[in-house]
Amino acid sequence: MPGTQQRGVTVFLTGLSGAGKSTIADALVADLERDGRPVTVLDGDVVRTHLSSELTFSREDRDLNIRRIGFVAGEVVRHGGTVLVAAIAPYEAAREEARALVEQHGRFLLVHLSTPLEVCEGRDVKGLYARARAGEIPGFTGIDDPYEPPVRAELVIDTSVTPLAESVARIRAAMDAATDEESAGVA
Numbered sequence: 347m348p349g350t351q352q353r354g355v356t357v358f359l360t361g362l363s364g365a366g367k368s369t370i371a372d373a374l375v376a377d378l379e380r381d382g383r384p385v386t387v388l389d390g391d392v393v394r395t396h397l398s399s400e401l402t403f404s405r406e407d408r409d410l411n412i413r414r415i416g417f418v419a420g421e422v423v424r425h426g427g428t429v430l431v432a433a434i435a436p437y438e439a440a441r442e443e444a445r446a447l448v449e450q451h452g453r454f455l456l457v458h459l460s461t462p463l464e465v466c467e468g469r470d471v472k473g474l475y476a477r478a479r480a481g482e483i484p485g486f487t488g489i490d491d492p493y494e495p496p497v498r499a500e501l502v503i504d505t506s507v508t509p510l511a512e513s514v515a516r517i518r519a520a521m522d523a524a525t526d527e528e529s530a531g532v533a
């Protein structure tokens with residue numbers, strides 16, 4: 347029925363490689379789907395396979411990658427959907443551009459996974475930090491490429507001290523608070 351569609355939302359997880367973006371995204375998807383809420387996931391690795399396969403990790407290409415993600419997220423949100431983005435997105439300007447693309451149509455929650463570099467490197471899930479330190483991956487975020495911490499994130503979560511279930515609960519609470527405000531006419 348026109349006018350009664352729920353407002354869409356994008357949760358954008360940003361942080362270093364190994365910060366926990368994919369792990370939290372997977373757990374959050376399971377949590378949302380348990381409540382019968384379908385979710386579109388835009389994970390950096392997957393987007394780079396299907397949508398941004400020609401892009402490098404130069405600043406220009408990273409920015410274009412995030413712009414594409416912001417555009418797709420905005421389109422899904424426009425139709426009332428729920429989007430979960432998991433991307434390093436190291437540059438403030440590109441993240442804010444993505445926010446603007448989504449906020450034309452619905453809500454945007456930026457979640458900064460602030461897990462320290464030493465912890466991410468210690469985890470080295472894919473062995474990429476070791477390769478970057480060995481000079482095999484020039485321009486690796488956190489090693490010889492910058493990560494600009496967000497100036498305005500709705501949530502900041504350090505996964506070295508926050509258990510997975512708590513991260514999921516905090517993000518769900520932020521998403522549900524947004525919904526509550528809307529139904530109360532606050533937003």
Ligand SMILES: Nc1ncnc2c1ncn2[C@@H]1O[C@H](COP(=O)(O)OS(=O)(=O)O)[C@@H](OP(=O)(O)O)[C@H]1O
Binds near residue numbers: 362435
């Ligand atoms: N140079 C360099 N820097 C950072 N990351 C690199 C690099 N080269 C490859 N990878 C792998 O690519 C994944 C990050 O892709 P993203 O699309 O999220 O990056 S970005 O937002 O466009 O900066 C990232 O995945 P995650 O570990 O899941 O973050 C890495 O596996």
Ligand SMILES: Nc1ncnc2c1ncn2[C@@H]1O[C@H](COP(=O)(O)OP(=O)(O)O)[C@@H](O)[C@H]1O
Binds near residue numbers: 361363367370510
């Ligand atoms: N509290 C936690 N929250 C999220 N991930 C955690 C946590 N503790 C340990 N980890 C581990 O950290 C790693 C994070 O890797 P991943 O989710 O692939 O990060 P990213 O997608 O940011 O590169 C996983 O191996 C995960 O099991």
